[in-house]
Amino acid sequence: MTDPLIPPAQASATEGPLLLAVSRETGEVRVTRRHRHARGQLLGAAQGLLSVDAGGSRWVVPTTHAVWIPPGVPHGLRSHGPFSGWSVYVAASACADLYRQPCVLAVSGLLREAVARAVSWTGNDPDASRTRLAGVILDEVRSLPHAALGPPMPRDARLIRIARALSDRPDDGRRLREWAAWAGIAPRTMTRRFVAETGFTFTEWRQRVRLLKALEWLAAGRPVTAVALDSGYDNVSAFITVFRQVFGVTPGRYDAVMR
Numbered sequence: 001m002t003d004p005l006i007p008p009a010q011a012s013a014t015e016g017p018l019l020l021a022v023s024r025e026t027g028e029v030r031v032t033r034r035h036r037h038a039r040g041q042l043l044g045a046a047q048g049l050l051s052v053d054a055g056g057s058r059w060v061v062p063t064t065h066a067v068w069i070p071p072g073v074p075h076g077l078r079s080h081g082p083f084s085g086w087s088v089y090v091a092a093s094a095c096a097d098l099y100r101q102p103c104v105l106a107v108s109g110l111l112r113e114a115v116a117r118a119v120s121w122t123g124n125d126p127d128a129s130r131t132r133l134a135g136v137i138l139d140e141v142r143s144l145p146h147a148a149l150g151p152p153m154p155r156d157a158r159l160i161r162i163a164r165a166l167s168d169r170p171d172d173g174r175r176l177r178e179w180a181a182w183a184g185i186a187p188r189t190m191t192r193r194f195v196a197e198t199g200f201t202f203t204e205w206r207q208r209v210r211l212l213k214a215l216e217w218l219a220a221g222r223p224v225t226a227v228a229l230d231s232g233y234d235n236v237s238a239f240i241t242v243f244r245q246v247f248g249v250t251p252g253r254y255d256a257v258m259r
Contacts, residue, residue, distance in 0.1 A: 002031055005087050011037035017126055018094055019134040021118035023086040030083035034076040040090040040098060041069045042141060043077070044107060047084040049167050049212055051153055052077045054102035058153035060167055062212040064219050065147055066107050068099050075102070080167040088115055094138060104147045111140040151208040154197040158183040159190065163205070170210040171232035176202050211246055214239070215254070224251045 004011070005022045020039075023046065024030075034053060043052070044066035052059050052067045054075040061067055069075045071092040079085070090098070114137045121130060153163055162183050166172060179202070180187040194202045210231045217227045228239035228251075243251050 002033060004032075006089060008035075008037065011039050011041075011089055014038060014092065016091070017134075018091050018131070019118060019137060020089040021086065021115055021121065022089075023119045025082075025084040027082045029081065030077070030079040030085070032077045034074050036072055036074045037089075038071050038092050040071045040092065040095040041075075041087055042066050042090070042105075043069070043085065043087040045079070045083075045085045048082070048216065049080040049209075050077050050085065051080065051164070051167060053153070057102055058155075059104055060151060060153065060163075060209055060212055061104060062215045062219075064107060064215045065104050066111075067102065067104055068141060069102050070098070070100060071095055073102055078164070080164070086115055086119060088118065088137060090138065090141075098138070098141055105141070105144040106147045108140055108144060111137065111144070114140065151200050151205050152198045154194060156185075156193050156197060158185040159193055159197065162190075163209075166206055166209050170206070170213045171230060173232060207242060208246070211243060214243065214251070218251055218254060227251065 005024055006020060010016065010020065025046070044050075045061065045063045047063060050061045050067075052061055052075065054067060054069045055073045059067065114133055117133060118130075118137065154160055162179050174182070176190065177187050180190045183190070185193075191202060194200065194205060198205055200208065210233070214227050214231045217230070218224070224240070225236050228236045231239065233239040233242075240250055243249075243254070247254060
């Protein structure tokens, strides 16, 4: 699916509402080709993982986070599984004091609820309550911390094929040699290029994707034990250890910290 969430003319309009918000849920994978527009855009998933390509960066992003894309920056995305997501389009005039480069942000509960309210708006005529809520959303974007979440997507077509398959099924337990044979790449070349293109070894990259899927499940209220096993870990202790190494807290504490 490639149809835009809002008409391209609206996304690049210099006039109109300060903020436009939209959500979409479909039973299909969404693929948006690289494009650009005059409005800034904050986008996130309501369910599942997104691969987002913005400027010179590529990320895999879970529901707990969003991507900010400044006006005029080329970008595209791909959902892993059926698409369920949202976007906020911000007038260029309101983006001067927002982040100047594309970045991943941790989504606060306040931002999530404010966007849900903005999505429900009908018509484009601003009123006092809409103006106030738009200000809340922009204040939240300004205050949210950058998240060194990653992992970056590789550039090699063979590695992209592997990365997409793992993002679709993080629990896939195939070993490096099996993945290399599946993608038609020599194991040593795969090992070398994963590090060169993402900064992670293959094992580390897969571990990060598993943790991102785990974040989604934890946010939905699933028990830690079920999340650990469904993420591809052999036992809960191993999952908790890796989770704490990456995020600095245990899985049980993460949701409280995020909120």
